[in-house]
Amino acid sequence: MGPLEHLPVLMVVIFFCGAFLMPLLFRWARPICAPLMVAILAAALVMAIIILQSVYQLGPQLYHLGGWPPPWGIELKVDLLRVYMLLVLFVISLWIFIYALRDLGNELKEELIGWYYTLYALLVGSMAGIALTNDLFNLFVMMEICAITACAIISIKEDRECLEASFKYLILSAMGTGCFLLGVAMLYMATGYLNYDYLHGSLVEAIALYPRNLLLAAALFIVAFGTKAALFPLHVWLPDAHASAPSPSSAMLSGLVIKIYAFALLIVFYEVFPAEMLQGVPLNEIILWLGSLGAMFGSIYAMLQTDLKKMLAFSSIGQIGYIFMGIGFNHEMALIGGLYHVGVHAVTKAMLFMAAGVIIYATGVRKISDMDGIGRNLPLTMAAFAVGSASMIGLPGTGGLISKWYLSLGALEMGRPFFVIIILISSLLNAVYYMPIVINAFLYHGEFQFRVKPVPRVMLATLIFGMIVIIISGVFSRPAVVLLEDAVSRFF
């Protein structure tokens, strides 16, 4: 076995090792903690790039933990789709972490920062595990780690709002995991397998024998992943949790954590469930409609918010709706659009939360109405906010347009122009609440009323990186789209 063969598991294990090293190092060698975390995240990114190359050359790869072949052992799988998710995951978590280095001292007590690094590494590692695994029970374990660490990076701030929000999140997310486990039990009962590929093979026969059980399992999966990814009627935990958390946590949660569950739903629905299962009952249709409702109502709620971070949180509910629409259309173009939006929205929303974090860091302002005229004092930050807003609305030149374009193409090719109208209306709604902030920030006649602290250069540099990525994703979208076309072509 060459060393490269172990890369899939190393991408997960490196984070878990790092996570458990952090408390020890923070005690004895505090200065090397942060560089080590950056090194771990960068190493994972390099590994993902190496894997991308080898997947292009050799095709999908499987890894058996402990050398036990499936259906007994845990299997990890690397294919283009998962590598795409991993690349998004590692780039963005490295980027958010560099921002967090400066912002955390502002929001957390000094002695908690080491634990924050631990939680961060566990969170990224578990998300990598969710993306890589090829086994339902392993997915459940990784989802649990992800859910608990995601709650903990909210509640680590220890003010009243954070504790309340993270408790609400914990309960609802535990409900989601419970539904998931019940669904897994149903599938296991009917087939006797937990491995995706084996399940896929045996479900074809099992549908005829146990149609109700399997339908229930599918419904439970929709509820489970829907709760965790904040699909429209199950989103109630998200606004409080994402708005009250420290800004790096908000960026992480809104940028990546909700996406990874949407991705898991995609994998389960396209890789595990055979096409026959989705024909009898319109499961895709349900996801599609819930996604569309989310895209509309998330935006409508966001318009009513007065708190900047809460507005961004509600906007995430709208944007995750697009991703679910992409999954629900069951069409290649739309799925590419949805997956592209996973990456684009992860960058954009993370950057908007970072910009909000910079605004809070520099001025302490959280209310949207207090931000009039802030553009003259924080030009770069508000420029980043403007670029992010443009991408959220889907203006040309930003990544947001590309994903909405492919979604709409998919809708048209399916002969359902109604959903194009929904995408258009919700884009307009996005403009209604994002644009006034940008316009008032730059064109307000009076002076900005609050004192402005100087912003550290590192924070501004991370914002510039975000702007560059958003514009590149809008102008040079071809390579990523080609990768996604290769990745999803096997489903259709």
Add this chain to the structure above:
Amino acid sequence: MEDQIVRLTSRLVVPFIQLYGIYVIVHGHLSPGGGFSGGAIFGASLVLIAVSFNLEAGAKQVSPQSASILESGGALGFALTGLAAVVMGGSYLANRAAGFPIGVTGDLFSSGAIFIITLFLGAKVASTIVTLFYNIIEGEKKDGTPEKHSG
């Protein structure tokens, strides 16, 4: 609480509880139990000392600092044992396939890497129970870091 009966009983019982905890940990691959249950039993004995005597006496057995070091160390050990298998040429967490010596079935040392992992797991669970206990006892401090607690 100054209760002679409780103190005397727990002083008598604690060594047996700890021995039993270790027994359950090392026999994890042979009998019901293992790292988690054994570690919980061992941790409970340390909590019993702290409850029946006082927090200082409990901290003298295992201080909150060393508990939190053991906690991270145990988990790290688990992960590194898995990595050791990779270094030895097997898959991650491979046991016999990576060349860990497997004894005769039924012997105490008959499970290769599982034995090492169970030991780490036991240390981790026992120290986690202690850490949780101290965190709950001193929850009012709202601190979250065990090293800050005087115990």
